[in-house]
Amino acid sequence: MGRLAFIGLGLYDLRDISIGALDYLKRASFVFMEDYTSVLPGFNILKLQEKIGKNIILLSRKDLEDDFGRKLWDSSKRGDIALICIGDPFIATTHITLRLEAIKRNLEVIVYPSPSIINGVTASTGLHIYKLSRPVTLTFIEEKYGYYPLTAYYVLQENLQRGLHTLFLLDIRKDKNRFMTVNEAIGVLLKLEEKVNEGVIDVDKTIGIGVARSTAPDEKVFAGYLEELLDYDFGLPPHVLIIPGLLHETEKEALNILCRIDKKKLDCWNKRVQELLSKMR
Amino acid sequence: MGRLAFIGLGLYDLRDISIGALDYLKRASFVFMEDYTSVLPGFNILKLQEKIGKNIILLSRKDLEDDFGRKLWDSSKRGDIALICIGDPFIATTHITLRLEAIKRNLEVIVYPSPSIINGVTASTGLHIYKLSRPVTLTFIEEKYGYYPLTAYYVLQENLQRGLHTLFLLDIRKDKNRFMTVNEAIGVLLKLEEKVNEGVIDVDKTIGIGVARSTAPDEKVFAGYLEELLDYDFGLPPHVLIIPGLLHETEKEALNILCRIDKKKLDCWNKRVQELLSKMR
Numbered sequence: 001m002g003r004l005a006f007i008g009l010g011l012y013d014l015r016d017i018s019i020g021a022l023d024y025l026k027r028a029s030f031v032f033m034e035d036y037t038s039v040l041p042g043f044n045i046l047k048l049q050e051k052i053g054k055n056i057i058l059l060s061r062k063d064l065e066d067d068f069g070r071k072l073w074d075s076s077k078r079g080d081i082a083l084i085c086i087g088d089p090f091i092a093t094t095h096i097t098l099r100l101e102a103i104k105r106n107l108e109v110i111v112y113p114s115p116s117i118i119n120g121v122t123a124s125t126g127l128h129i130y131k132l133s134r135p136v137t138l139t140f141i142e143e144k145y146g147y148y149p150l151t152a153y154y155v156l157q158e159n160l161q162r163g164l165h166t167l168f169l170l171d172i173r174k175d176k177n178r179f180m181t182v183n184e185a186i187g188v189l190l191k192l193e194e195k196v197n198e199g200v201i202d203v204d205k206t207i208g209i210g211v212a213r214s215t216a217p218d219e220k221v222f223a224g225y226l227e228e229l230l231d232y233d234f235g236l237p238p239h240v241l242i243i244p245g246l247l248h249e250t251e252k253e254a255l256n257i258l259c260r261i262d263k264k265k266l267d268c269w270n271k272r273v274q275e276l277l278s279k280m281r
Numbered sequence: 282m283g284r285l286a287f288i289g290l291g292l293y294d295l296r297d298i299s300i301g302a303l304d305y306l307k308r309a310s311f312v313f314m315e316d317y318t319s320v321l322p323g324f325n326i327l328k329l330q331e332k333i334g335k336n337i338i339l340l341s342r343k344d345l346e347d348d349f350g351r352k353l354w355d356s357s358k359r360g361d362i363a364l365i366c367i368g369d370p371f372i373a374t375t376h377i378t379l380r381l382e383a384i385k386r387n388l389e390v391i392v393y394p395s396p397s398i399i400n401g402v403t404a405s406t407g408l409h410i411y412k413l414s415r416p417v418t419l420t421f422i423e424e425k426y427g428y429y430p431l432t433a434y435y436v437l438q439e440n441l442q443r444g445l446h447t448l449f450l451l452d453i454r455k456d457k458n459r460f461m462t463v464n465e466a467i468g469v470l471l472k473l474e475e476k477v478n479e480g481v482i483d484v485d486k487t488i489g490i491g492v493a494r495s496t497a498p499d500e501k502v503f504a505g506y507l508e509e510l511l512d513y514d515f516g517l518p519p520h521v522l523i524i525p526g527l528l529h530e531t532e533k534e535a536l537n538i539l540c541r542i543d544k545k546k547l548d549c550w551n552k553r554v555q556e557l558l559s560k561m562r
Binding site: 014090099100123132133135136162215 | 414
C-alpha cells in the first residue's frame with residue numbers, strides 16, 4: 001500500500017507550492033489534481049508537469065464524490081500518490097471525507113498544508129484574524145427553483161451582532177464557467193435582504209470589502225459602501241467579499257491604506273455596527 | 282528604495298516554505314527573521330541560511346515593536362529586504378503595523394503567504410472551517426498582578442452559544458522559555474470558570490481537542506473530556522487547544538479516526554451544546 005499526500009497549491013501560480021510538496025511530487029508514482037472547488041490565477045498545469053517531471057491526472061467532482069475516489073485507491077496499490085488541490089486542502093470538506101476513506105483503506109496520509117483564502121484575506125486587507133468569524137459560502141440564487149442562500153444572510157447577521165467580520169466565499173461553477181463576482185455577490189445579498197427584510201444589509205450604508213486574486217501580482221482590493229462596489233471592476237476571478245464588523249484603529253488604518261477607503265466612512269460604519277449591537281442584544 | 286517581502290515559514294521545518302519565497306530570499310540583499318511570536322518545530326536557521334546562501338539577521342520584539350523596525354528601514358535603502366516569520370505573516374498584528382509603515386516609507390511590499398495554524402488545525406482534526414469562529418489567545422494567569430485572561434472565557438461562551446468551535450492559541454514567552462501546554466491551558470480555563478462561574482467549562486463534561494506540532498511528522502492529537510487531557514503528554518511545543526461546538530456527522534467521524542475519541546462522547550457533547558444553546562438563547 002502506498003501513501004497518499006494532500007498537497008495545496010496556495011493562492012497564485014506556482015509561487016505558493018512548498019518545497020516539501022514539490023519533493024514529494026517528484027518522487028510520487030501517480031499525481032492527481034482536482035480543480036473544480038476553486039480557481040488558481042496564473043496557474044498552468046503544463047508548467048507544473050514539467051517541474052515535477054510527470055503527468056498530472058485531472059479528477060472531476062464525479063471521480064471524487066460520486067465514485068468516492070476509486071481512481072485514487074486503484075493507483076495507490078501501485079505506489080505513492082498525491083492529490084493536488086487549490087488553496088489549502090482541508091478547507092474543502094470533500095477532502096476530509098477522502099482522507100478518512102484513505103485511512104480506512106490503510107493508506108498512510110501525509111498533509112502538505114498551504115495558504116488558504118483566510119491567509120490571503122488578512123494579507124490583502126489587514127483585518128485581524130481575531131475578529132474574523134466563521135466564513136460562509138454565498139451561492140447563486142436559483143429563482144426558478146425558489147432557492148435562496150439564506151444561511152449566508154443569517155451568518156452575517158449573527159456575526160454583526162457580535163461585531164465580527166464575515167468572509168463570503170463566492171460560488172464557483174466551473175462546469176458552467178460561472179464564477180461569482182463581488183458585484184454579483186452584492187446583488188445576491190440585496191435580494192436576500194429584500195426577502196428576509198431584517199435590516200441587516202443596506203446598499204448605501206453597509207461597508208463591503210472586495211478582494212480579487214488575493215496576494216497575486218494583479219490583486220485588486222477596494223472597500224466602500226455596497227453601492228460603490230456594485231459597479232467596480234474587480235477583473236478576473238477568484239473574488240471574495242468581506243463585510244466587516246467593529247473595526248479596530250489599526251484595521252481602519254490598514255483599510256484606508258490597502259483598500260483606499262476614507263476613514264470617515266469607517267467611523268460611520270463603526271457607529272452603525274455599535275447601534276446594531278445595542279439594538280440586537 | 283528596495284522592496285520588503287513578508288515571508289511565512291508555515292508549520293514545520295523547511296517543509297512549508299514556498300518556491301516563490303525561496304527565490305526571493307536567494308535574490309534579496311538583506312534577510313531578517315523574527316521568531317518571538319511563534320515556535321517552528323524542526324527548524325534550523327543554519328539549514329535555511331545554507332539554502333538561501335546568506336546570513337539571516339534575527340530581530341527581537343524590541344527591534345520590531347519598540348524601535349518600529351528601524352533596522353529594516355535602514356537596510357531597505359541598500360536593496361531588497363525580507364522579513365521571515367513563523368506560520369503565516371499576517372496572523373500577527375505586529376506585521377500589519379510594519380507593513381503599513383513600509384508603505385508610508387514608499388517601499389513596495391510583497392507577501393508570500395504560507396499555511397497558518399488555522400490550516401493546520403483543519404488538517405489535524407478534520408473540523409470544518411465553516412464552523413470555526415474567531416480564534417482567541419489564552420495567556421498565562423498572573424496571580425500576583427491579579428491578571429486573568431477573561432476575554433478567552435467570554436469568547437468561548439459566545440462561540441458555544443452559537444454552536445461554533447473555538448481555537449485557543451496558547452501563550453508563548455520565548456524570553457522566559459515558557460510555552461503553554463494543552464495541560465496548562467486547561468488549568469487556566471478551569472481557574473477562569475472558578476472566577477467567572479457561568480458554567481461554561483466543566484472538567485468532566487467539556488470536550489477538548491489538543492493538537493501538538495500540527496501537521497509535523499510527530500504531530501500528536503488527542504480529544505476527550507478536559508480531565509482526560511489534563512495529564513496527557515503532548516510532548517514539545519507548539520500546542521493548541523480546541524473546544525468544539527455542535528459537531529457535524531463527518532466531523533464526529535474525523536475526530537473519532539484522527540483524535541481517537543469514542544463517538545458516544547461526541548454524541549453526549551452535542552446534546553450538551555444543544556442544551557446550552559436553548560438555555561442561553
